Amino acid sequence: MNDDTLQQIYDHAVQWTREAGKYIREKMKESISVSTKANQDDLVTDVDRAVERFFQEKIAASFPHHRLMGEEGSYEAIKDLTGTVWILDPIDGTVNFVHQERYFAISLGVFTEGHGVIGIVYDVMNDELFTAQEGKGAFVNGQELAKLSEMNLNESILSFNAGWILKDRKLEMLVEEARGIRSYGAAALEIAYVAAGRLDAYISFHLAPWDIAGGYVILQEVGGVATDYSGKELTFLHKGTFFAANPYLHKKILQLLRGS
Numbered sequence: 001m002n003d004d005t006l007q008q009i010y011d012h013a014v015q016w017t018r019e020a021g022k023y024i025r026e027k028m029k030e031s032i033s034v035s036t037k038a039n040q041d042d043l044v045t046d047v048d049r050a051v052e053r054f055f056q057e058k059i060a061a062s063f064p065h066h067r068l069m070g071e072e073g074s075y076e077a078i079k080d081l082t083g084t085v086w087i088l089d090p091i092d093g094t095v096n097f098v099h100q101e102r103y104f105a106i107s108l109g110v111f112t113e114g115h116g117v118i119g120i121v122y123d124v125m126n127d128e129l130f131t132a133q134e135g136k137g138a139f140v141n142g143q144e145l146a147k148l149s150e151m152n153l154n155e156s157i158l159s160f161n162a163g164w165i166l167k168d169r170k171l172e173m174l175v176e177e178a179r180g181i182r183s184y185g186a187a188a189l190e191i192a193y194v195a196a197g198r199l200d201a202y203i204s205f206h207l208a209p210w211d212i213a214g215g216y217v218i219l220q221e222v223g224g225v226a227t228d229y230s231g232k233e234l235t236f237l238h239k240g241t242f243f244a245a246n247p248y249l250h251k252k253i254l255q256l257l258r259g260s
């Protein structure tokens with residue numbers, strides 16, 4: 001794909017993300033219908049679905065050959081990443097959206113032939129937009145993010161939720177070693193925060209491609225590393241574990257967790 005087309009996709013993606021954000025803020029003034037999916041903590045609202053439909057219509061009208069893999073249904077048609085695929089989480093952090101009315105994001109990654117080329121994470125209530133195009137750096141509200149630099153675990157702020165410590169007690173070592181642990185409950189934001197150096201690592205045991213695709217491209221642009229929990233490459237086709245970090249910490253933490 002040539003640069004012009006990529007720029008065109010990027011410009012549309014940013015514009016649609018901002019429009020969708022405005023729509024969500026407006027909708028929040030009305031009553032929102034909430035239902036559960038796989039379990040009683042797995043929430044979806046009419047707003048999640050409407051935002052996914054909005055992108056579906058916009059993409060079909062402007063880029064009819066592109067495909068959409070979105071959390072609220074459109075993922076079902078996607079079995080591979082050939083061509084151009086928009087990987088969308090219409091609202092990442094739906095529990096926060098419903099309970100806290102903040103700390104949620106629109107997450108979008110555009111992949112061509114399985115390769116991430118555009119990443120967008122939009123913190124809707126903070127109006128904070130993280131963006132990246134492959135090879136062109138990462139930005140927050142237009143200001144370029146610095147490349148991640150060397151640091152020590154004892155000066156780091158890490159992010160994972162309390163439930164994961166129960167799944168792998170080795171994480172207690174990280175709790176002891178790190179300067180602090182935070183948990184925001186919105187994977188896309190947490191990955192963007194690792195890219196911005198606000199967090200130094202983020203771990204989850206259960207994420208889908210739409211949780212991570214946008215943040216992944218942003219993180220790549222500042223030299224961050226994202227793999228699964230065992231250090232293997234991500235596929236962006238299946239749900240699984242996830243581990244994003246400052247490049248220096250990624251290696252150190254994997255060694256620590258493996259006990260070497």
Ligand code: 2AM
Nearest residue numbers: 042091092093094095185186187206207
């Ligand atoms: P979601 O809000 O889009 O569902 C919560 O810790 C983070 O994990 C959120 O980013 C949430 O995304 C994500 N997540 C992924 N799979 C989940 C699941 N089955 N249940 C709850 N949160 C999930």
Ligand code: CA
Nearest residue numbers: 042043071094
């Ligand atoms: Ca969900």
Ligand code: CA
Nearest residue numbers: 089092093211
């Ligand atoms: Ca999500």
Ligand code: CA
Nearest residue numbers: 071089091092
């Ligand atoms: Ca979601």
